[in-house]
Amino acid sequence: MTRAARLRHAGRAVAAWLVILALMLPFLWMVLGSFKTARDFLSYPPVWLFRPTLDNYAQVFADNAFPRYVLNSTIVAAGATAVGLLLGIPAAYAMARWRRTAIGIVLLAARMAPGIAFLIPLFVACLELHLVGSYTSLIASHLIFTLPLAVWMMIGFIEAVPVELEQAAMIDGCSVVGALLRIVVPLTRQGIAATAILAFIASWNNFLFALVLSNDQTKTLPVAVLGYIGYNSIQWGALMAAASVITLPVLALALCVQRYIVRGLVSGAVTG
Numbered sequence: 001m002t003r004a005a006r007l008r009h010a011g012r013a014v015a016a017w018l019v020i021l022a023l024m025l026p027f028l029w030m031v032l033g034s035f036k037t038a039r040d041f042l043s044y045p046p047v048w049l050f051r052p053t054l055d056n057y058a059q060v061f062a063d064n065a066f067p068r069y070v071l072n073s074t075i076v077a078a079g080a081t082a083v084g085l086l087l088g089i090p091a092a093y094a095m096a097r098w099r100r101t102a103i104g105i106v107l108l109a110a111r112m113a114p115g116i117a118f119l120i121p122l123f124v125a126c127l128e129l130h131l132v133g134s135y136t137s138l139i140a141s142h143l144i145f146t147l148p149l150a151v152w153m154m155i156g157f158i159e160a161v162p163v164e165l166e167q168a169a170m171i172d173g174c175s176v177v178g179a180l181l182r183i184v185v186p187l188t189r190q191g192i193a194a195t196a197i198l199a200f201i202a203s204w205n206n207f208l209f210a211l212v213l214s215n216d217q218t219k220t221l222p223v224a225v226l227g228y229i230g231y232n233s234i235q236w237g238a239l240m241a242a243a244s245v246i247t248l249p250v251l252a253l254a255l256c257v258q259r260y261i262v263r264g265l266v267s268g269a270v271t272g
Helices: 001-036 037-040 055-062 067-099 103-111 116-128 137-161 163-171 176-187 189-204 210-211 221-230 236-260
Strands: none
Touching: 001 236, 037 236, 055 236, 067 103, 067 137, 067 176, 067 189, 067 221, 103 137, 103 221, 116 137, 116 210, 137 189, 137 210, 163 176, 163 221, 176 189, 221 236
């Protein structure tokens, strides 16, 4: 490499690290704050060197209801992800093979609209059906996020599958549904995994619908964190500790996404 090329390479590396640092700074501040006392957290200028404490985490895990909040978030996120994929994969298949763009436009419009636009109709409908405070209402409301995500992500993966494979399966006696289940789904399993992870994260982090449609028995983690914000004071240490605990599963899943999004997933499936 020439000197100019090395300088360009070094400049791009420095720029990339600066961007990463800027993106990670709020997360770093949250994690550090979870180990600070109230005095250290509120000190000005900010304290970077301090004696860490685990009292904030002890306060969070001392709450007997915290495991239930974790279970509630897992049930809702897993349910919204499963239903979103169950409905989204056939819809994506229809859009990819038969250009049913009207479905995609409706889903995209729903995804672009602010969540609060759906909140009042959803609350009224769930109230009439006596579903407020149930897992059903939370999972159904989170489909607003997981279903469009599943459809629009899976379209690209399905379009990458050579249609000749499906035609060959149909000649051998497969129906359209059989070709979808036996050909398309196995060849796009890594795309399905990546979509599932992103949909799970979107549902796990949702706050607005869970705030209105849940009760004390179905409260999710983002809503539970709100309990550390009182009328007269904010428990910053416990708030940062709870937020860090919530972020850990999401961070682990986000790191797993790169294992499944592989370019050229089905390249070379058809030869000759």
